[in-house]
Amino acid sequence: MAYSDFTLETLRRDCNVDHERVSFLAKPFREMAPSVQLAQLLTDNNQLPLLTEKSKSEFLISPILNELYRLNQPRFTIYSGFSFDVNSLLFGYCDYLLGAKPKSLVVDAPIFCVVEAKNRGLEEGLGQCGAEMYAAWLFNQKSEKHVSVIFGTVTNGYDWIFLRYQGDKLQIDLHRFTLNDLPQLLGTLQTVVDSYQ
Amino acid sequence: MAYSDFTLEKLKKQFNLGHERTDIFAKPNRQTEPSADLLRELAVNRNFSTFSEKAKSEFLIVPILRELYQRNKGQFTIFSGMAFDVTDSLNGYCDYILSQNNQSILVDAPIFCLVEAKSRGVEEGLGQCGAEMYAAWLFNQEAGKPVSPIFGAVTNGFDWLFLRYEGHKVQIDMDRFYLGELPQLLGALQTIVDQYP
Numbered sequence: 235m236a237y238s239d240f241t242l243e244t245l246r247r248d249c250n251v252d253h254e255r256v257s258f259l260a261k262p263f264r265e266m267a268p269s270v271q272l273a274q275l276l277t278d279n280n281q282l283p284l285l286t287e288k289s290k291s292e293f294l295i296s297p298i299l300n301e302l303y304r305l306n307q308p309r310f311t312i313y314s315g316f317s318f319d320v321n322s323l324l325f326g327y328c329d330y331l332l333g334a335k336p337k338s339l340v341v342d343a344p345i346f347c348v349v350e351a352k353n354r355g356l357e358e359g360l361g362q363c364g365a366e367m368y369a370a371w372l373f374n375q376k377s378e379k380h381v382s383v384i385f386g387t388v389t390n391g392y393d394w395i396f397l398r399y400q401g402d403k404l405q406i407d408l409h410r411f412t413l414n415d416l417p418q419l420l421g422t423l424q425t426v427v428d429s430y431q
Numbered sequence: 432m433a434y435s436d437f438t439l440e441k442l443k444k445q446f447n448l449g450h451e452r453t454d455i456f457a458k459p460n461r462q463t464e465p466s467a468d469l470l471r472e473l474a475v476n477r478n479f480s481t482f483s484e485k486a487k488s489e490f491l492i493v494p495i496l497r498e499l500y501q502r503n504k505g506q507f508t509i510f511s512g513m514a515f516d517v518t519d520s521l522n523g524y525c526d527y528i529l530s531q532n533n534q535s536i537l538v539d540a541p542i543f544c545l546v547e548a549k550s551r552g553v554e555e556g557l558g559q560c561g562a563e564m565y566a567a568w569l570f571n572q573e574a575g576k577p578v579s580p581i582f583g584a585v586t587n588g589f590d591w592l593f594l595r596y597e598g599h600k601v602q603i604d605m606d607r608f609y610l611g612e613l614p615q616l617l618g619a620l621q622t623i624v625d626q627y628p
Contacts, residue, residue: 271468278501281508283536288488288512288526293497296489304475311478315485329485339480 236326237318240365245404248323251368253360253404259396263409264421272301276413284391287353291329294391294413295351299330302423308336310427316341320376324369331370334430343377345370346430347385356395359388360406367399385426394419396426433523434515434566438558442601445520448565450557450601455582455593460606461618469498469613481588484550488526491588491610492548496527499620507543507624508532521566528567531627540574542567543627544582553592556585557603564596582623591616593623 235248245251268276279293299312310332318341319325330349335342348370350363367386374381386397394411397404411419432441442448476490496509507529515538516522527546528538545567547560560583571578580597591608594601608616 271471275497279497282500283508283510285510285536286512289510291485292489292493292511296493300472300475303478307475308478311480313480313486314489315483316480337478339482 235323235365237324237328237362237365237369238326241361242364242404243361245361245364245368249365249368251364251399251402251404253364253406255406255408257408258398258405259407259409259422259425263415263418264425265417266420266424268416268420269301272297273416276416285353287351290353290391291351295330295349295389298416298419298423299332299349301420302427305424306427310334310346310430311336311338313341318366318369318373320369320373324365324372328366331366332427341373344374344379344381344430345384346381347387347426350386350388352388352390354390356388356390356393356410360395360397363388363397364399364404367397367404371399381430383429385429387423387426394422396422432520432562434521434525434559434562435523437562439561439601440558442558442561442565446565448561448599448601450561450603452605453602454606455595455602455604456606456619456622460615461622462614463502463617463621465613465617466498466501469494473610482550484548487550487588488548492527492546492586495610495616495620496529496546498617499624502621503624505532507627508535510538513538515563515566515570517566517570521562521569525563529624538570540571540576541578541627542571542581543578544584544623547583547585549585549587551587553585553587553590553607557592557594560585560594561596561601564594564601568596578627580626582626584620591619593619 313331329351332347348366350359352359363386367384384399396407510528526548529544530542545563547556549556564583580595583594593604
């Protein structure tokens with residue numbers, strides 16, 4: 235089944251991955267100020283008509299991930315739009331995979347975070363993101379680069395929800411960040427990067 | 432027929448739309464210096480793997496289009512990944528539609544340039560881009576805002592090949608422009624924008 239066909243129900247039924255809503259992000263939320271360039275870029279980009287998943291990815295999501303990358307260079311890399319076929323049940327394209335092996339050309343273990351872009355409601359992407367996170371966990375296992383916690387986030391460019399896969403369970407954080415909380419959003423993304431050393 | 436199904440042969444057969452290779456831009460090539468922000472962004476993005484069309488679009492193509500957008504603020508807008516259904520035989524999604532800025536969030540006339548992203552050879556996109564340009568010409572006519580010529584570009588992020596539609600003919604540039612020769616590439620794009628003050 236392609237990742238995009240997964241719902242939270244099929245993830246439980248077919249992969250035995252259950253989920254729970256819980257606050258796993260420590261409070262108060264960590265904050266990280268955006269660079270002048272990022273703040274300006276997002277202000278300018280917001281002038282554009284952003285009605286498609288493609289435009290939201292290019293003009294709202296990518297700039298944030300790039301900032302994260304730049305601040306941590308060269309700790310990780312971003313695979314954008316790569317196919318990620320892990321087994322006969324878990325396959326398809328992932329919007330963004332964050333991997334800890336910089337400068338690799340093909341998707342390499344370990345993968346520590348999955349970012350799923352949606353054009354509309356984030357709820358639509360929870361099952362898909364969970365399936366990709368579980369697949370990343372299996373992929374890391376197979377590559378003998380075990381990562382115990384895999385993070386995920388579903389975003390439509392404006393809202394961001396964070397997920398965590400750990401010990402056969404998918405956790406969905408109760409908090410929803412918005413683009414207006416950019417320092418908290420960047421801080422949380424930095425926490426995700428820091429989780430993998 | 433979807434734009435992506437078009438080849439140069441099909442354009443000829445279906446719309447009697449011929450093509451020719453010619454010099455589209457005056458020689459010597461105009462040079463427009465890149466901003467420090469663009470150079471910095473591309474220097475970071477070259478670290479990423481660009482094996483997918485999505486990655487090429489986000490890391491190599493969008494920074495160029497955004498530079499052009501920022502140089503010409505308020506003059507035009509960029510529609511990314513929008514459906515553009517003009518007739519029964521000309522429909523589908525366009526990677527980038529550049530049209531005069533009128534604060535619309537729907538694709539609106541006059542459209543003056545189409546950019547088609549390809550993951551592999553730019554040749555694969557010539558028929559598709561030509562069909563999109565012809566559709567844009569029809570669309571502008573119908574909206575009572577005729578534009579001639581209409582420009583196009585097919586790019587895999589590294590190579591850029593420009594097209595021009597005028598007098599029911601698609602012209603394909605003799606020369607290619609390259610990401611590695613930014614002043615000339617930006618100069619060509621600026622020339623296109625300048626045609627529509």
